[in-house]
Amino acid sequence: MTTPLTLTPDRRPDGTPVxxxxxxxxxxxxxxxxxxxxxxxxxxxxxxxxxxxxxxYLDSAGLSILLSYxxxxxxxxxxxxxxxxxxxxxxxxxxxxxxxxTDSA
Numbered sequence: 001m002t003t004p005l006t007l008t009p010d011r012r013p014d015g016t017p018v019x020x021x022x023x024x025x026x027x028x029x030x031x032x033x034x035x036x037x038x039x040x041x042x043x044x045x046x047x048x049x050x051x052x053x054x055x056x057y058l059d060s061a062g063l064s065i066l067l068s069y070x071x072x073x074x075x076x077x078x079x080x081x082x083x084x085x086x087x088x089x090x091x092x093x094x095x096x097x098x099x100x101x102t103d104s105a
Contacts, residue, residue, distance in 0.1 A: 003057075005029045007036040012049075017042050022054035025062030034065045041072055052077045053098060063088050070094040 005023040012018055019040045025033055041048050050066065050073050052058070058081055066075065070093035077085055082099040085091055091099070 003028045005032060007032060009036065009040045016046065016049055018049045018051055020051040020054070024057035025055055026057065026059040027061035030061035030065050033062060034068075037065065037069050037073070041069075045072075047072055047074045047095075049073070050075050052081060055081065058084060060088075063090070066090055067093065 003024040003026050005021065005025055008020045008022075010018045010020065017040050019036055021033065021036075037048065037050065048069075053076055055077075063084065066073065067088065067090060070090060074095040074097070075085070075090065076098045077096055078098055079100075085096055085099070090096060
């Protein structure tokens with residue numbers, strides 16, 4: 001059974017590309033995440049903001065996608081995802097905002 005995941009590409013007023021994910025990211029839909037990230041990446045090499053604030057679950061398949069694009073993305077997450085993003089090393093490879101309640105994304 002496929003886990004529900006919504007991926008919405010957008011742009012901030014300054015032109016920064018944003019990909020907003022909502023739902024659960026796991027092996028059943030990680031290929032969709034990879035495709036969405038690839039499609040949303042800016043041609044000029046500027047980082048893509050991946051907004052995970054509405055993600056309720058993220059497994060190793062989703063993490064591997066984020067890690068493979070770590071040099072081209074910035075992540076917005078919540079404290080719920082903080083431990084897994086830290087333990088896998090993503091916080092050492094790219095900017096991850098929102099893990100600290102005082103941090104504004």
